[in-house]
Amino acid sequence: MSSSVDRCCDTTRDWVCEAVRIIEADANRSADTHLLRFPLPPGWGVDLYLKDESTHPTGSLKHRLARSLFLYAICNGWITEGTPVIEASSGSTAVSEAYFARLLGLPFIAVMPRSTSAEKVVLIEREGGRCHFVDSPGAIYDESRRLAAELGGHFMDQFTHAERATDWRGNNNIAESIFEQMALETSPEPEWVVVGAGTGGTSATIGRFVRYRRLRTRLAVVDPEHSVFYDAWRDGDPGLVGTRGSRIEGIGRPRVEPSFVGQVIDRMIKVPDAASIAAVRFAHDVLGRRVGGSTGTNLWGAFQLVADMVAAGRRGSVVTLLCDGGERYAHTYYDDEWVAAQGLRLDEHLEVLREFHRSGRWTAPVDA
Known part of the structure; x- marks a missing residue:
């Protein structure tokens, strides 16, 4: 007797197609x-x-990276409708990722040292992101993974995926x-x-x-x-x-x-x-x-x-x-x-x- 498992549904694929269109439209009008x-x-x-x-719309080179990371994660099936996105960043990458998360209607959390400047926090929050602080800068990676697991989200992990997300x-x-x-x-x-x-x-x-x-x-x-x-x-x-x-x-x-x-x-x-x-x-x-x-x-x-x-x-x-x-x-x-x-x-x-x-x-x- 044969058996099969179907993990795809029309609703999920529709969201993926629309998310890719939204990201590419943003690039097309820039x-x-x-x-x-x-x-x-x-x-x-x-x-x-x-x-x-x-x-760039978010004011830095990291706009390109954020676009690529979102497309890479979506096309890998790591991000779907409603997926919380977590990133270890206190700087421009977090600002740009918060921008794309907002375009897609996704919650975004930037994990950052408590010493991060108020100016950067304001920029991230202005784009709809939330800042999650840690006392030790070295703890941002483990805390990002913990949050992603706890929330059923995706840790974007720019430091691992940056070189492979861009064609x-x-x-x-x-x-x-x-x-x-x-x-x-x-x-x-x-x-x-x-x-x-x-x-x-x-x-x-x-x-x-x-x-x-x-x-x-x-x-x-x-x-x-x-x-x-x-x-x-x-x-x-x-x-x-x-x-x-x-x-x-x-x-x-x-x-x-x-x-x-x-x-x-x-x-x-x-x-x-x-x-x-x-x-x-x-x-x-x-x-x-x-x-x-x-x-x-x-x-x-x-x-x-x-x-x-x-x-x-x-x-x-x-x-x-x-x-x-x-x-x-x-x-x-x-x-x-x-x-x-x-x-x-x-x-x-x-x-x-x-x-x-x-x-x-x-x-x-x-x-x-």
Whole structure:
């Protein structure tokens, strides 16, 4: 006698189809983000571009990740109608996931350290999310799993799924967008693309894409203080664990996350926190707009690579990311009292940046 079990019903499939339509409609009505030129002297023969991810509806690069994570979870059958969604995040990922959860009528809970800034809590709650606090930052993963089990929900787990939720071969991912927008530029195939690593998903996507498209572009990943990605990559030690979190929100981790694919990275650059914040201030002076801390980290690495090209007499282009706007950091990176309280001195790093912009020379230690 044969037997069968049917786990699908029309109502569930109808909800899935409608949820995918809603997410894709959101993407369809959102214009692609701009590719901005950072002003450099024309005589250098090197063009620097910033992919401005701050123009997404939720204001950051994490909007792309959240969209991909929701589609991945829905299409895997992990999220259906009414499923509570839980994420371990105190930052932009939680803001973006709360946005998509609200679009789909799903409850969303962000598990975060109790020390999370009030500004971030307001942004998450404004998008309809709820914040669940823990005393120890390291407890966010276990508490997220516990909540998901208790509520019959789904732990999104960005740090595991970021590298696999995005189709790295194309399908309007950030890599495909960059290279399509570069197509009519003087040097359409960049010598370098520079990104930071939080989950590692963006670097994995770009590194895989350039290989798949048979491009010569190299990938550089910048890493802030107190993050272990740089040391783990340099020493080939994926089990390395740090003792504290990063001051540069959105990037840097005290452990090597499952989504970090070091094999697709051509170079890593360690960036002091004072240098990241100095670059934030410098970018504001040059561009006339505020950018977030991770953009400062990206720019410090990109400037170093541009200086290498100028010194070698190589013409070409470099692309990096403007990850989010600086409005979220008015009380930290743009606050002199906060900077001083952190024991950070910006003057010497600002002088490195000014000298670079004047002459193309890099006077800071290499990869520092």
